[in-house]
Amino acid sequence: MKLYRLLLQLFPARFREEYEAPMERLFSDEYRDATGFWSRTRLWFRAIEDVVVSAPQQRLNELMLDLTHATRIYRKHLFTTMLALAALALAIGASTGVFSVLSALLLRSLPFSRPEELTRLWLPPVSALSGHATFSDWHRHSTYLANAAALSPSEMNLTGEREAFRIKVAETSANFSELLGTNPVVGRTFAPDEDIPGHNEVAVISYGLWQQRFGGTPEIAGSVLHLNGARFTIIGVAPSAFDFPGKTAIWLPTVFDFEKVPHRGALFIETIGRLKPGVTVPMAQQMFDAEVRRIPERIRSLGPGEPGAQNRPRLESLQNHLAGTVRQATWVLAGMTLLVLLTACGNVAQLLLSRTTTERRQELAVRAALGASRSRLLQQLITEATFLTVLGATLGLLVAYWTAKIASAVAPAQIAAQEYTVLDWRVLGFAAALAVAIGIIFGVFPALFVSHLQPNARAIQRRHANGIAGTKTARAGLVAVQAALTLCLLTSAFALGLTFLRLMKVDLGFQTANTVTLNVSLQGTARNGSAEWQYYRDALKRLRSIPGVISAGGTSYLPLADNVLHGWRHQDGLWPDSGGRYD
Amino acid sequence: MLLALTEGERHGYALKRAILQRTGGKLNLGSGALYGSINKMLEQGLIEESEERPDAHLDDERRRYYRLTLFGRKVVEAEAVRLRDLVRMAEARLVLPELA
Numbered sequence: 001m002k003l004y005r006l007l008l009q010l011f012p013a014r015f016r017e018e019y020e021a022p023m024e025r026l027f028s029d030e031y032r033d034a035t036g037f038w039s040r041t042r043l044w045f046r047a048i049e050d051v052v053v054s055a056p057q058q059r060l061n062e063l064m065l066d067l068t069h070a071t072r073i074y075r076k077h078l079f080t081t082m083l084a085l086a087a088l089a090l091a092i093g094a095s096t097g098v099f100s101v102l103s104a105l106l107l108r109s110l111p112f113s114r115p116e117e118l119t120r121l122w123l124p125p126v127s128a129l130s131g132h133a134t135f136s137d138w139h140r141h142s143t144y145l146a147n148a149a150a151l152s153p154s155e156m157n158l159t160g161e162r163e164a165f166r167i168k169v170a171e172t173s174a175n176f177s178e179l180l181g182t183n184p185v186v187g188r189t190f191a192p193d194e195d196i197p198g199h200n201e202v203a204v205i206s207y208g209l210w211q212q213r214f215g216g217t218p219e220i221a222g223s224v225l226h227l228n229g230a231r232f233t234i235i236g237v238a239p240s241a242f243d244f245p246g247k248t249a250i251w252l253p254t255v256f257d258f259e260k261v262p263h264r265g266a267l268f269i270e271t272i273g274r275l276k277p278g279v280t281v282p283m284a285q286q287m288f289d290a291e292v293r294r295i296p297e298r299i300r301s302l303g304p305g306e307p308g309a310q311n312r313p314r315l316e317s318l319q320n321h322l323a324g325t326v327r328q329a330t331w332v333l334a335g336m337t338l339l340v341l342l343t344a345c346g347n348v349a350q351l352l353l354s355r356t357t358t359e360r361r362q363e364l365a366v367r368a369a370l371g372a373s374r375s376r377l378l379q380q381l382i383t384e385a386t387f388l389t390v391l392g393a394t395l396g397l398l399v400a401y402w403t404a405k406i407a408s409a410v411a412p413a414q415i416a417a418q419e420y421t422v423l424d425w426r427v428l429g430f431a432a433a434l435a436v437a438i439g440i441i442f443g444v445f446p447a448l449f450v451s452h453l454q455p456n457a458r459a460i461q462r463r464h465a466n467g468i469a470g471t472k473t474a475r476a477g478l479v480a481v482q483a484a485l486t487l488c489l490l491t492s493a494f495a496l497g498l499t500f501l502r503l504m505k506v507d508l509g510f511q512t513a514n515t516v517t518l519n520v521s522l523q524g525t526a527r528n529g530s531a532e533w534q535y536y537r538d539a540l541k542r543l544r545s546i547p548g549v550i551s552a553g554g555t556s557y558l559p560l561a562d563n564v565l566h567g568w569r570h571q572d573g574l575w576p577d578s579g580g581r582y583d
Numbered sequence: 584m585l586l587a588l589t590e591g592e593r594h595g596y597a598l599k600r601a602i603l604q605r606t607g608g609k610l611n612l613g614s615g616a617l618y619g620s621i622n623k624m625l626e627q628g629l630i631e632e633s634e635e636r637p638d639a640h641l642d643d644e645r646r647r648y649y650r651l652t653l654f655g656r657k658v659v660e661a662e663a664v665r666l667r668d669l670v671r672m673a674e675a676r677l678v679l680p681e682l683a
Contacts, residue, residue: 011615015618015619015622018618018622019618019621019622019647021644021645021647022594022595022614022618022645022646022647023595023614023615023618024645025595025596025643025645025646026595026596026599026614026617027614029596030596046611046613047613047614049613050612050613050614050615050616051613051615053613053615053616054613054615054616054619055615057619058615058619
């Protein structure tokens with residue numbers, strides 16, 4: 001019978017209060033009438049089945065009753081309810097929006113195969129500059145890398161039948177897609193020998209480019225495009241979620257063939273690697289550092305210096321690299337948003353507490369007098385509070401969506417590289433969990449003060465009392481906490497705003513007011529040599545003649561742009577062999 | 584359930600056994616389903632709890648006795664008439680197999 005009584009706990013409180021005793025009696029009668037082991041076993045199975053089916057139905061019935069009652073109460077105090085909802089929507093929405101950015105940056109895995117194995121090698125001992133054969137031999141013999149690929153992102157002029165436009169291109173080694181584990185949606189990726197000069201006039205385009213420039217035609221393979229005047233044949237289309245690195249639209253297997261596509265300016269070559277099974281990132285970092293230290297002293301003295309320091313040779317996980325500079329800022333933002341959330345929660349908690357212990361005291365006393373148990377009243381209060389917070393969270397999802405959109409719009413290239421769905425199951429789960437947790441706390445908190453409510457005539461007759469003993473202290477406590485958190489937030493916001501204003505006033509050494517910039521490239525056009533300079537001279541002359549233009553000029557790199565040159569300085573003829581050895 | 588109560592007051596177990604007997608063992612209600620239905624019928628005013636108890640030596644205070652209300656009796660009669668008319672309509676149009 002104890003076991004059956006335990007089963008009955010699955011029913012809601014109100015139902016149990018009414019029918020627990022007769023249900024126990026009924027079961028005991030059936031048990032008495034069932035003779036034999038198998039009859040009693042069948043009886044137990046039927047009892048468990050009955051509870052499993054009926055208990056949720058009863059819980060749902062009671063939930064609907066509680067929700068109806070809650071709606072009635074909130075409608076009675078519509079203005080206060082709206083204020084509470086607005087506070088919750090903003091707080092939960094902002095928290096969820098920030099969490100979605102956090103999730104995209106730090107928690108969600110990259111859209112590659114086994115992304116935890118992917119690394120970025122900063123200034124490796126052997127890079128694509130050493131040539132195809134040397135680079136391939138180096139990573140094939142590596143103790144910590146199963147595979148490595150080189151890539152060089154840049155911008156090029158895409159020309160063809162339609163108007164020319166500037167586009168992001170990544171020159172890679174042939175094993176780039178294989179290393180990342182991505183498969184094309186149309187056609188194929190590069191064959192192993194297609195990054196060798198003479199075989200590399202092929203290209204893979206992005207899904208977006210395929211749709212916009214080529215109309216999404218299934219017969220895309222075999223189409224021709226020109227980049228900086230060089231001709232390439234399209235062999236495949238990348239998946240829609242793939243645009244690594246940094247919104248790339250075209251991939252070419254030309255990273256070892258510097259002459260293939262006419263370039264201007266410095267080449268920026270990156271190396272990514274996939275770790276061998278069983279090798280962790282810390283282990284790989286140690287092996288990488290040891291490898292760099294084996295570079296002869298005479299070469300290291302030409303290079304950037306010791307591994308481990310900033311802008312020094314190092315190995316890091318690709319996810320950490322993509323999160324990069326915004327990681328710290330994201331955690332700070334998350335912390336500030338949490339403070340906002342706690343302040344809003346304190347506000348709503350105080351509202352519910354004061355309503356429960358003053359305006360609703362009479363109602364609760366009457367219900368207790370009519371036989372409602374403490375657990376029943378607690379259930380009612382928690383349901384009301386959770387209803388409010390779930391409604392607030394639902395409205396908050398709109399705020400979360402807008403917050404995440406703003407974050408995406410100002411996202412640095414590292415996190416804008418992948419097309420993530422900002423509100424995914426993690427984020428929605430976070431919002432739901434937050435709503436339920438806050439609802440339960442809001443419901444339990446005032447219920448703690450209601451728990452010793454005595455159903456006496458005095459409590460029933462008294463309306464709008466000053467409150468139950470202890471609630472004044474609780475409310476004062478809540479006000480103090482809210483004041484402290486708000487002060488914290490205001491101080492931080494003020495300091496941040498002041499810092500930003502100071503930054504804006506820093507003298508950069510040049511004027512930016514009323515200045516516009518324009519990115520022009522003649523790569524791949526018919527204008528070469530002196531014709532190119534003549535074009536720029538004519539263009540500047542025409543710009544200066546526009547009314548309102550005071551002066552016009554040209555430069556290779558804008559001041560304070562994100563262009564930093566790194567690399568090993570090599571003496572002429574002194575390149576490493578396939579084992580990274582210098583002789 | 585309402586039909587079983589037309590014969591007089593019953594407690595939960597007696598009601599369950601009456602339904603089991605009337606349906607030839609086909610409908611064996613669990614206590615959760617039984618008292619869930621009783622709860623619903625109480626709210627709808629079809630049945631009411633009886634305050635009459637058997638003698639103390641036969642009684643168990645955990646048992647609750649129920650009886651039909653006037654409204655409940657009217658409802659069960661109306662439902663029986665409706666089902667009777669439905670069966671007559673079916674017999675007029677279909678060739679129904681004989682009951683075993």
